Amino acid sequence: MPSIANLFSTRRPTLGNLEKHGPDIAGTPDIESKKSPTQSQPVAREQQEQLICAILSRFAQVPVSAIFVMEPGWNPSGLSDEQASLVLRTHGPNIPVAERPLAALQILWGAIANPFNILLTILAVISAATKQIPTFAVMMAMVFASTGLRYWQELKSMIQAVNLIKSVTTNTRVLRYRASGPEELEIDQRDVVPGDIIAVTSGDVFPGDCILITAEAVTITQASLTGEMMPIEKTVRLAAPLPGETLDLLHNDNVCLAGTSVVTGNGHALVVSTGKDTYMASIASELAKQRPENATQIGIRKVSYVLMGFMAVMAPIVFIVQGAVSKNWKGAVMFAIAIAVGITPEMLPMIVTSNLALSAVRVARKKVIVKRFDAIQSLGAVRILCSDKTGTLTADHVRISMSTTGAGGLSQLPIELAYINSSLQTGSRSPIDHAIVDFVNESEQDTFTYIPRDGWVKQGEVPFDSSRRLLSVLVSRPGGDGSEGLLITKGAVEEVLDVCVSTYNHHPSPSSEASKPLGLDVSPSMTSFLTASERQKILETAQRLNEEGLRLVAVACREQLIKPFMTISCSDESELTFIGFIGLLDPLKPDAAQAIKDLAALNVQVRILTGDAPAVAAKVARDLGLIPSRQQLSTEDDVEAFSSSKGEEGLILTGVQLAALVDDQDAYKDAIDRCIIFAKLSPYQKLEVVKALRAGDGGRAVAFLGDGVNDALAIRGADVGISVDSGTDIAKEAADVILLEKSLGVVADGVVEGRITLINTLKYIKMATSSNFGNIFSVLVASAWLPYQPMLPLQLLVQNLLYDFSQASIPWDNVDPEYLEAPKTWGAKSIIRFMVCMGPFSSPFDITTFCINWFHYGIRTVDSPLVPRAQTNWFLEGSLTQLFIIHFLRTGKLPFIQSRASVPVVCTTFGIAGIAIAIPYMPKVNTALHLTPPEPIFFAYLLGMITGYALVVHVAKTIYQLAFKEWL
Ligand SMILES: Nc1ncnc2c1ncn2[C@@H]1O[C@H](COP(=O)(O)OP(=O)(O)OP(=O)(O)O)[C@@H](O)[C@H]1O
Ligand SMILES: [Mg+2]
Secondary structure, eight states, X not given: OOOHHHHSOOOOOOHHHHHHHIIIIITSOOHHHHOOGXXXXXXXXXXXXXXXXXXXXXXXXXXXXXXXXXXXXXXXXXXXXXHHHHHHHHHOOOOOGGGSOOOHHHHHHHHHSSHHHHHHHHXXXXXXXXXXXXXXXXXXXXXXXXHHHHHHHHHHHHHHHHHHHHTSOOEEXXXXXXXXXXXXXXXXXXXXXXXXXXXXXXXOBOSSEEEEXXXXXXXXXXXXXXXXXXXXXXXXOOSOOOTTOOOOTTTOTTEEOTTOEEEEEEEEEEEEEOGGGSHHHHTHHHHHHHSOOOHHHHHHHHHHHHHHHHHHHHHHHHHHHHHHXXXXXXXXXXXXXXXXXXXXXXXXXXXXXXXXXXXXXXXXXXXXXXXXXXXXXXXXXXXXXXXXXXXXXXXXXXXXXXXXXXXXXXXXXXXXXXXXXXXXXXXXXXXXXXXXXXXXXXXXGGGOOSSOSSOOEEEEEEOOOTTTOEEEEXXXXXXXXXXXXXXXXXXXXXXXXXXXXXXXXXXXXXXXXXXXXXXXXXXXXXXXXXXXXXXXXXXXHHHHHHHXXXXXXXXXXXXXXXXXXXXOXXXXXXXXXXXXXXXXXXXXXXXXXHHHHHHXXXXXXXXXXXXXXXXXXXXXXXXXXXXXXXXXXXXXXXXXXXXXXXXXXXXXXXXXXXXXXXXXXXXXXXXXXXXXXXXXXXXXXXXXXXXXXXXXXXXXXXXXXXXXXXXXXXXXHSSEXXXXXXXXXXXXXXXXXXXSSOOSHHHHXXXXXXXXXXXXXXXXXXXXXXXXXXXXXXXXXXXXXXXXXXXXXHHHHHHHHHHHHHHTXXXXXXXXXXXXXXXXXXXXXXXXXXXXXXXXXXXXXXXXXXXXXXXXXXXXXXXXXXXXXHHHHHHHHHHHHHHHHHHHHSOXXXXXXXXXXXXXXXXXXXXXXXXXXXXXXSXXXXXXXXXXXXXHHHHHHHHHHHHHHHHHHHHHHHHXXXXXXXXX
């Protein structure tokens, strides 16, 4: 690859120019300050896009060399340190979209604009208009209290979210100008500024909107912007602008937008815009909207629809029945509205947010970072965890174990050639390349016995990609005139064999090896034709080494005459001579087997999806207990059963077999369901398997854990994409969850947290919906029977608010361990069943209270002076039964004895029950609410009713669990 310094003359950038540049680019119309994307209207969005296009097209539509003439402050050798820090100061840090918090005002608006507040405000205005000032004051206090609570929770959660994301670091390689030549540094992507020259290779994410200035077989994916996963080719622009040429941001050949990532190849790019000036920032709100709803969001929506349906039916019925019975139509309107407010689960958004934030913070202590809070709930729902092999199951300490010929005899030659290839390649350094280079560097100086170690000069490169599984470098021989070259290719065994025509005739000792003065001789005299049987023998050796757990890299080469300005491509990877293998050992992670057991206990199955050979993956799976080894099959029957199900072979599927099954859908589905190991998969096949697993069994949640460029598609395609902090940027960008420590064990912790969150959210929903449902019956009976309002609208609202406050502590509640044993998803059906079955049990006790009022106190007319007493009695009975029953509904077991609520739940339920009892005794408050102290004897009735209700609920709960085999 021509170096950057060769491409452009190294000019000393001047600070003066750069200062001029500062306001030029940084000061180009401030996109966000004109109109925030969240307020975006189509026109504003178009304008933003035009502005971004205008900035980019200045540099994107001219030949690359002209850019640096147009902007003399910029230099192909990079900015100097002073320049970079000056621009950073004037332009501000390059904060990625995910780290940019929502404005506090936006959150406040979200908390204010909800149906609960709207209904309450309408009610309050009606009260004020009818001169009921205390009612108005109480209602407005409720609006402020509920809004304040939600605002506070959401603001806190958002700050926590941003802080969590900040703990995941993304580095960028930038060039810094030095008098001696450009120096490559790794800096935090937040410090990248316009004018920076960055070096990118496969797996890197562009930190800002960039223009490519050098490129070697670069393809990028724009999935983060468009959802389109197919990589597209990007090149350097050498041509002058055409008349009338316009810039198409997403399809321009030399523009790489912030957030997009390099799939293959490598090169350098000039950063033109960063932070809020990037295209990604301008479409951030649209991107958030485009994200498909997850199970939780769908569940919440469905439940909300059911409740809204209830509201739409119940409110008019209550209005008509009560209006007709009492003839007080004005009072009936207010009462019906209060009932409607009661049915609204106004605390739901707040409960969901606090639940998720709480779990996210808890898992962060275990070094698991959720990029989007709702991913934690999806993690709780996961039934299958797919993982790639290296780094999560294995320790990722890849070490060279042996260097052999195709027949398995030891030989130094493969490692010597591989070293030249690995040390000169400039693509992303895989653990394999690191291992090869480190092994040779750490060995004695005289390790190289066949070929010279130094002096090889790289003339061309075809970077590694996971579909081809080959990596080639073209080198000129040491000490030669530069025209005699060698193409050295290494890669997966079958893929290398496919491009070989001969094998090298190894000699027993290096001295007898016919080596050229300029390195290795692979002329026809030194090689034999690669026959089918020879090929088979090599594959058998590979299989044997794989079965021992060795990961293999095959090495091949060919003589190549080097011509001036020569470039090489995949088509040059042909007619090679097979040299041998390098065997690499990657021990298992010590905690992986235990983590797999923990996941199995949580009913999460683990599958391996790898690009590596099936035999190595099978060895890993056997050692981890994922597939039974012969010793583990204790009885002859076990062995027979295992063998009749095609044994181990029946559990492994390779990419080639998968492709062959595509036309037979039944066999395809069966294989996907049965197999534990999917080997030799291309990145697309990893995605395909994830999709097929998700679709299986009527739809199930699938997580994918991986760290490589070849995992990014599957990470994006899974319900929960998981990556590791040390993984490639592209994988981290695609992931929903990032593990700061590479360990499968923490995934199990995340799954448990996800289930706790979901169970606590379900608790709230089931309690709120069933208690509302029960109230509806009572209200209907009361409306049809009692000539007076059974409770004033204001009293209903206060009762509702008290209940809401008591439930605000549910995210902090304990969860019975048995609920954590199986994956859990939202089921609107299960919620509705719970509501219908458990809700009505409160009504008989409400009706008992009406009877006490009617028969014991003789309150039978609308003008009875004792009406406030009747209303107080129902207020107390309704509030206290609802509060105590929380303890019965939160668990399928016996409350207080078999399962205890957490301290916050106990404190809030009992505390609020105390407040409810105290309210009728509080001067001023009681007058405002038209409540009066009850007769002491009523507390005896109350105790009886609460005990009776608890008994009935416990019996109903037992029957419910027997019938439906579930509770929460
Ligand atoms: N840098 C490299 N140079 C040459 N060959 C490589 C290189 N990296 C991988 N290979 C070959 O490609 C095969 C597949 O590896 P790849 O890393 O693409 O798969 P993977 O799915 O990431 O594997 P794993 O599950 O172990 O992470 C390897 O077994 C090896 O033979
Ligand atoms: Mg990998």
